[in-house]
Amino acid sequence: MIILKDFSLHLLDLAQNSLRAAATVISLDLNEDVTANRLIIDIEDNGRGMDPTTTKKAVDPFFTTRTTRKVGLGVSLFAAAAKRCGGEFTICSEPGKGTKLTASFLLNHWDTPPMGDMAGTIITLIAGNPKVDFFYRHRRGKAEYRFDTRSIKEILTDVPISSPTVLAYLEEHIRKGLTQMETL
Ligand SMILES: Nc1ncnc2c1ncn2[C@@H]1O[C@H](COP(=O)(O)OP(=O)(O)OP(=O)(O)O)[C@@H](O)[C@H]1O
Ligand SMILES: [Mg+2]
Numbered sequence: 801m802i803i804l805k806d807f808s809l810h811l812l813d814l815a816q817n818s819l820r821a822a823a824t825v826i827s828l829d830l831n832e833d834v835t836a837n838r839l840i841i842d843i844e845d846n847g848r849g850m851d852p853t854t855t856k857k858a859v860d861p862f863f864t865t866r867t868t869r870k871v872g873l874g875v876s877l878f879a880a881a882a883k884r885c886g887g888e889f890t891i892c893s894e895p896g897k898g899t900k901l902t903a904s905f906l907l908n909h910w911d912t913p914p915m916g917d918m919a920g921t922i923i924t925l926i927a928g929n930p931k932v933d934f935f936y937r938h939r940r941g942k943a944e945y946r947f948d949t950r951s952i953k954e955i956l957t958d959v960p961i962s963s964p965t966v967l968a969y970l971e972e973h974i975r976k977g978l979t980q981m982e983t984l
Contacts, residue, residue: 806916821847
């Protein structure tokens, strides 16, 4: 069975792992190196991390530390997607420090998924976890879009970042930023 997800859904799913690991800062970095025909995605958190055995098992779909369900699929599906798309997957984790996942994909591979609703993913994460900081960077060739909740929270002194007005504004900002990058 192959489950196809767009990148925004993969990231939403993997960021949930970081949140469950009590991360306070989560960084999502996408680099579309058009010349090298490669997309590289880094997901890094400062959560509780994993020991080497747990890290190895995280890539195995029949391993999970959750008790509510028997199989964990988030990491293994992402790793499988990278491999299917001519890329690679690595996971680095250290207990007490955090976790970093890196996946690469051939940009022109038939199976490489579309980006999907990236603004929706970021806004959903912020709305549900206003105390956590999210850093998002997306590069395509020389174009770059960056988004950091830390700098936004500095400006927002009276209103919480999760208030509907702020979220609506931020969503629009991200959408515009990402669309602009596409047309550069
Ligand atoms: N960022 C992370 N920090 C700490 N532990 C992690 C992290 N990502 C994954 N893990 C560990 O690896 C296991 C497998 O993760 P995976 O996302 O594949 O499955 P799951 O989260 O258990 O279930 P699912 O994603 O299918 O709901 C997790 O249960 C957790 O123990
Ligand atoms: Mg998961």
